[in-house]
Amino acid sequence: MFRAWLLDKPGGIFQAELRDIDESRLPTADVLVRVSHSTINYKDALALTDRAPVVRNWPMVPGIDGAGIVLESRHADWKPGDRWILNGWGVGETHWGCLAERASLRGDWLVPLPPRFDTRQAMILGTAGYTAMLCVQAIAARGLRPHDGEVLVTGATGGVGSVAIALLARRGWKVAALTGKASQEGYLRALGASEVLEREAYARPGKPMQKERWAAVVDTAGSHILANACAQARWGGVVAACGLAQGMDFPASVAPFILRNVTLAGIDSVMQPAAARHAAWAALAEEIDAAQLESMARDLALEQVLDAARALMEGGTTGRAVVTV
Known part of the structure; x- marks a missing residue:
């Protein structure tokens, strides 16, 4: 039993x-x-x-x-x-x-x-940490580096968001954290966020093309938040989308993808082949800070x-x- x-x-x-x-x-x-x-x-x-x-x-x-x-x-x-x-x-x-x-x-x-982790530490990361690493790797695979500009992380206090902030900051990115929990600003800055933004402005309908800001985005929300993040992506930017916390819809325009060469990279963690999983976990073992993880x-x-x-x-x-x- x-x-x-x-x-x-x-x-x-x-x-x-x-x-x-x-x-x-x-x-x-x-x-x-x-x-x-x-x-x-x-x-x-x-x-x-x-x-x-x-x-x-x-x-x-x-x-x-x-x-x-x-x-x-x-x-x-x-x-x-x-x-x-x-x-x-x-x-x-x-x-x-x-x-x-x-x-x-x-x-x-x-x-x-990985030898560096015990089973508890591995589950602090879990699918959230593994997915965050897949997002970070997708951004890097398309040639983007910290000198290209800022990166936005939505759903910042969640599992994927928390690990993504820590990983991106460690790689040298200037990270903006989008959250509906203003009380958690200290937590987000301790993870490496240089700016904390209020979610509300992104959670409602916006223009299909907005002022360029983000070289990259890690999005866990979908819906209007994802659409607004795409609308603010810089020319050649990459938006790694892995979640649907706000919704499964995507009320957006093709304009950012055509006029600004923006890439929307879908990140699925469920059916990734073994090689990708091994690479992601090896990278987590090398890059995650133990104190931040705790x-x-x-x-x-x-x-x-x-x-x-x-x-x-x-x-x-x-x-x-x-x-x-």
Whole structure:
């Protein structure tokens, strides 16, 4: 038996319960693992509160992120005792996830835990940190460097935003942080933001072409915030879009892309191939500052997951929630 959060919809009525589950119910896969730490991402919060159709198969154990130790393996790359990280691959949506003491996972989905990190530190980063690095790498891959101008990070107090600010500032970028939480200015400046901007001006409809400012953007919001960020991008700018916290719509014009040669780079963390995942985690191990990483963390017990998910959905959280499983 192992403890896990189980989501179900008997008779169409949603249930979320922390309960004991027999190991025989785990899905079929080639690696059995002990989960040491997990996280609560936005997608996890949506699933745990039934705010969106994240879960595709019922019942479901949520948790798109995990880190821990291999217990049993039929996969050539993994043996008992190996330390692993998991991000995405539909886990917590179509395959039982990591808000549980045990998980049965495909070895092809796992990434070796970099020696620099323990499992808790890896989950402070989690999908949020890994996605932030993918965004930073996408900007660099298109040839942009700090001397090209300023970078805007939206949703700045969230997981992706927090890590993106720290990474970009460490690389030498002048970072502006966009947030609806003015009280967190000190937190954002400690991460490396040189300016903190109020979200409200970006959250409503704006002109399709606005004054050029941003050489690059990391956007976690979508909707009007993304549209306004694109409208303010400089000639040759890159906008890395990875989230939809404001909405899935994109009420924008093609003008910035045609007249200013702006690139809108979509960043998907769920189905990235193994090589990209390994490169992102290797870069995180090399570049993230340990003190800044710790400043983002809030530690939770498995019993606190549902309350934390509700708080996240209400916009009442900052940084990263780390679950000790």
